Amino acid sequence: MDKAYGAEKSAVTLDDGDARAHARLGVVYALQKQSEQALAEANRAIALAPNSGWIDWYVSRIMNQSGRPTEAIDYAEKAIGLNPRHSYFYSNQIGIAYTLTGRYADSVPVLKRHLASFPNSLSHIWLAIDYAELGQMQDARAVVAKVLRKSPGYSAEMFGQRTIPLADPKLRERLVADLRKAGLS
Numbered sequence: 281m282d283k284a285y286g287a288e289k290s291a292v293t294l295d296d297g298d299a300r301a302h303a304r305l306g307v308v309y310a311l312q313k314q315s316e317q318a319l320a321e322a323n324r325a326i327a328l329a330p331n332s333g334w335i336d337w338y339v340s341r342i343m344n345q346s347g348r349p350t351e352a353i354d355y356a357e358k359a360i361g362l363n364p365r366h367s368y369f370y371s372n373q374i375g376i377a378y379t380l381t382g383r384y385a386d387s388v389p390v391l392k393r394h395l396a397s398f399p400n401s402l403s404h405i406w407l408a409i410d411y412a413e414l415g416q417m418q419d420a421r422a423v424v425a426k427v428l429r430k431s432p433g434y435s436a437e438m439f440g441q442r443t444i445p446l447a448d449p450k451l452r453e454r455l456v457a458d459l460r461k462a463g464l465s
Contacts, residue, residue, distance in 0.1 A: 299329035303338030310345035311442075318342050333363030333370065340373040347448065349377035368397040376406050380451070384410040400430065405439055405459065412458035420462035427464070436464045 288308050291301035306321030322339045329335045336359035343352035356373040359366075372394040378387035391407045404427045411420035427434055436459035440452050 297328060299325045299332060299335050300338070302328065303335050303342075306342045307338060307345070310342045315346040318346055331362060333359040333361075333366060335359075336362065337366075337370045337373065340370070340377070344373055344376050344380060349380040352377040352380075368394055372398070372401060372403045372406075375403060379406050379410055379413075379455075382413075384413040388414075405464075408462045408464070409455050409458045412462045417462065420458075424459070424463045434464070436460045439464070 288301055288305035291298060292305055295301065302321045303325035306318045306325065309315075309318035309321060319342065322342045325335045326339060336355045340352040340355035340359065343349065343355060352373050356370050356377070359370040363370075371390050375387045375391035375394060378384070378390060387410045388407065391403045391410065394403050395401060395407065404423050408420045408423040408427070411417070411423060436456045439459055440456040
């Protein structure tokens with residue numbers, strides 16, 4: 281995380297007009313649970329590139345990571361509208377936002393569509409959570425088995441600490457518990 285912060289901070293220092301650098305710095309801030317700075321970088325990126333699907337995707341990620349999944353959906357949908365060619369990539373943030381807002385049944389087809397194009401994505405973890413929340417434990421376990429084949433050391437705790445630093449500790453614990461029920465230690 282320190283290397284990512286240093287790289288993105290340097291990129292912004294070298295070119296303050298680089299919208300992607302601001303957006304990526306916002307993602308790093310969000311991962312560090314510095315939502316205020318993350319949102320400031322998101323706003324700067326949008327101001328620099330108001331019609332960029334990539335920027336809106338980064339901002340949707342920042343919104344999810346900052347505990348604002350409803351806004352994440354809006355930005356991801358805007359990204360898709362601006363650049364429909366990358367809709368399967370951008371859609372992962374919609375699936376994550378659906379999971380974060382308890383719309384598990386809505387999330388499943390979105391994440392499956394994303395995973396069809398990006399089979400190595402961590403969206404598998406979110407899909408396992410959705411299946412667990414829907415009581416479809418066989419499907420949840422199958423997804424976790426797929427994750428463990430590709431990343432044998434991955435754990436529910438890693439998800440809880442690194443993947444998305446949720447502002448709500450109760451929600452984080454619930455999602456981690458879902459993953460443990462699905463077989464992720």
